[in-house]
Each structure stands twice: as structure tokens, then as C-alpha cells.
Amino acid sequence: MLKHIHLLFVALVAIGFIGRVAMAQYQPEMLQRKWIKLSPHILAGLLLLTGIGLVFQGDWLAGSYAWIVAKLILMFVFIGLGLMTMREQGQKRWIAFGATLFCLFYIIKVAFAKQVFFFL
Numbered sequence: 001m002l003k004h005i006h007l008l009f010v011a012l013v014a015i016g017f018i019g020r021v022a023m024a025q026y027q028p029e030m031l032q033r034k035w036i037k038l039s040p041h042i043l044a045g046l047l048l049l050t051g052i053g054l055v056f057q058g059d060w061l062a063g064s065y066a067w068i069v070a071k072l073i074l075m076f077v078f079i080g081l082g083l084m085t086m087r088e089q090g091q092k093r094w095i096a097f098g099a100t101l102f103c104l105f106y107i108i109k110v111a112f113a114k115q116v117f118f119f120l
């Protein structure tokens, strides 16, 4: 149940990020709306909280938990790259956008594999 909520927030964060980049590119004035400004913080916060909840629910700290540390760190990298995507313009924005999506993909890979390295 909690895992499905976590997965729902993963999807909402991904869709929200892509939507915000589209707005920054084509309709920047939309980003001024209060709920659009607030939503990424709420979604990321809930994603983090449900992740922490799952760690306790599954007793994941009892085994080797490097992948959880990796997810946490990568989530902050994802947020940083996402901010960069929103702030940069032109080609730099698209490079940051690609890097952000790659980071998200990497986190999902780590989530399933429960391994830190990409190729494992």
C-alpha cells in the first residue's frame, strides 16, 4: 500500500517536472501561479516521507542499505539538476534536462536492483 503511494509520487514528480520544464520553455507566466510553485515541494516532500516510511516498514536498514543512502543522495542530485534545468536557457537547459531524467532513471534502477551501481 505505502509502496504504491510512493510509486504514485514518483510518477507525479516525473510528470510535474516535465510539465514545469514545458511551462518554463513555452508559457513561463504559468510558473507564477501559487499552486504550481508549491506543488514540487509538496510532491518531493511526500516522496521522501513515503520512502522513509518504507525503509522502516520493510526493515531495510537491517541488511545492506547502501542503496537507500544512494537513493537519498541521488534524490538531492535530482532536485539540484531539476533546479538547474529551470534556471538555464537554450542548449544548457536541455543538457540539464537530459541529466535530470537520467538521474531519475538511475534512482528507479537502484530502487529495483537494490544495488548502487548502474551496471549491476
Ligand code: HEM
Binding pocket: 003, 006, 007, 010, 047, 048, 050, 051, 052, 054, 055, 058, 060, 068, 071, 072, 075, 078, 104, 107, 108, 111, 112
Ligand atoms: C526520486 C526519488 C525516488 C524514486 C524515483 C524512487 C523509486 C522507487 C521505486 C520505483 C520503487 C519500487 C521498487 C520495487 O518495487 O522493487 C521504490 C521503492 C522503495 N523506495 Fe523509493 N524512490 C525514490 C526515493 C526514495 C527515498 C528518498 C527513499 C528512502 C529514504 C526510498 C525508499 C524506498 C524503499 C524502502 C522502497 C521499498 C523497496 C521494496 O519494498 O522493494 N525511495 N522506490
